[in-house]
Amino acid sequence: MIVGGLGIGLVGIIIAGFSSIFALSAVGLFLIPVGIITSYNLTYIFITEIVEEGKRQTYKILVASLFSVGALTNVLWFLMIPTMK
Numbered sequence: 887m888i889v890g891g892l893g894i895g896l897v898g899i900i901i902a903g904f905s906s907i908f909a910l911s912a913v914g915l916f917l918i919p920v921g922i923i924t925s926y927n928l929t930y931i932f933i934t935e936i937v938e939e940g941k942r943q944t945y946k947i948l949v950a951s952l953f954s955v956g957a958l959t960n961v962l963w964f965l966m967i968p969t970m971k
Contacts, residue, residue, distance in 0.1 A: 888928045894921030926953060 898917025905911045926949075933945045 888925050888932070891921045891923075891925030891928060895919075895925065896921070 895918050898914045898921060900914070902911050902914030902918065905914060930946075930949050933949060934942055937945050
């Protein structure tokens with residue numbers, strides 16, 4: 887299911903990147919976060935269930951911080967590319 891979520895996100899990226907119709911681009915932009923967030927949540931749940939209690943909190947912090955770095959990267963891309971404003 888994790889790989890399926892990444893696959894859905896990848897299909898969304900391909901659709902959004904190569905479509906010339908607005909409605910098709912909207913579908914692609916909808917599929918991207920659906921697939922990526924699904925994959926992220928399943929990975930988070932998998933790590934918290936499989937890792938022993940002593941290391942669980944460390945892995946939770948690591949996964950959550952990687953998500954935060956990705957969100958910050960999106961904001962920085964928005965500020966660095968002048969045509970997006």
